[in-house]
Amino acid sequence: MTDTGHVTLALDEAGIGIISFFHPSHNSLPGAILNELAHTITQAGQDERVKVIVLKSEGERTFCAGASFDELISIEDKEQGLAFFSGFAKVINACRTCTKIVIGRVQGKAIGGGVGVAAATDYCFATQHAAVKLSEIAVGIGPFVVGPAVERKIGLAAFSQLSLDATEFRSAEWAQEKGLYAEVFDSVEEMDAAVQAFAAKLAAYNPEALTALKQVFWQGTEHWDQLLVERAGISGTLVLSDFTRNFIQGFKKK
Template identity: 65%
Template sequence: MDAYVKSNIENNIATIEFFHPEQNSLPGNILAQLAETITKTGNDDNVKVIILKSGGDRTFCAGASFKELININDAATGKVFFSGFAKVINAMRKCPKFIIGRIQGKTVGGGVGIAASTDYCFATKFAAIKLSELNVGIGPFVVSPAIERKMGVSAMSQIAIDANTFYEAEWARSKGLFAEVSESIEEMDSKVEAFAKHLCTYNPEAMTEMKKIFWKGTDDWDHLLAERAAISGRLVLSDFTKKTLEKFK
């Protein structure tokens, strides 16, 4: 199947789904589509709540596209590349509707940042998380503000430093990333559907005002995440990272 971003609205619930055949890794064009779709959907008066999910039943998101990462040859291109996740996170932050995350399986790097940017997140027991960026000579600079906001500095720094380890879904739940962990995708989907329907019974204006409070103190993230993207864009050109990426060619 080809990569896609698609959305549909039913009974005031919008479902946004992204997919990429390489374990739902996200190249720049898909990230741009995802950010645009989140913004457009959030401004739709027919939508009261948004469910964010990925296609397939194994991996939620493998992070950034390695094919694009390997081909970066200058700092400007690097900044643009890493700004892709920044735009998605900022679109989620500014979205006036609650975003429910549906994390069916493992998630890595930028995918953890997306999960952390949801307002309420469901997962299965298979949804282990890993921040692997240090392995290739960079760091989770763009996504770390979102992860730190949700999980705290201690948990974020632990998984950022321990870049080879997948942390189990229950650990992520204990640190605040996931609200609930289910035994199966079917169980999770039932909970997501029921929760979204229940949110639709609440006052939309109240939910919008609550979201503003939840994200208080992040007004500088347009600038902050752009700065972080520039750091990653510079480090990806380092001798260490270039040598490491050669192994993946």
């Protein structure tokens, strides 16, 4: 484990696979962490010992701050931009194609790509501190890669609100009302107890039935392997704009 962040997978006796990610900058996601996270989700889905997956981040304040600004500012051409944003596509598609149910645990704010990660889970728990914001258009990029996953969960109208009102957070209660979160709790302790109880319940169910049900949940998304990469190309081009570079440099000077 280093200060550059990490991803871990732990398996308990009940067959609950707990995938945790961490980055010291508010759990932002550089390319290396995105790729490792996607690989770990896929790996857990292929492990017969794993009955259900819990996806979480470490720390207390922020679930995920989205794309790493340090990495965004270092992108020099469209190819690098495509490669970086394809990392978010890989994580969403890993959750989508994983044969196991993925439970989200969102303890704090979810921003940009963090909203996409939460939306890619099959059932998501949160605390009252888990406000959401899609800040991409303010940065000059737009939520193109995470958009399909977010829209699938909360609908086009709510996705449009989040996308255009890019500087304002929506509360965890708003996110629950729109369908992003299944349940919202006052404390992390209450949420964790609920996550553990729900995961244990699912782990005892017929795994074949759960896999078949998950296929029903994600029906109609079979084209996402191509769609999300195409969307990554849009973001990968926009990140090279003067608008985006000036915004990020200004933000980092604050």
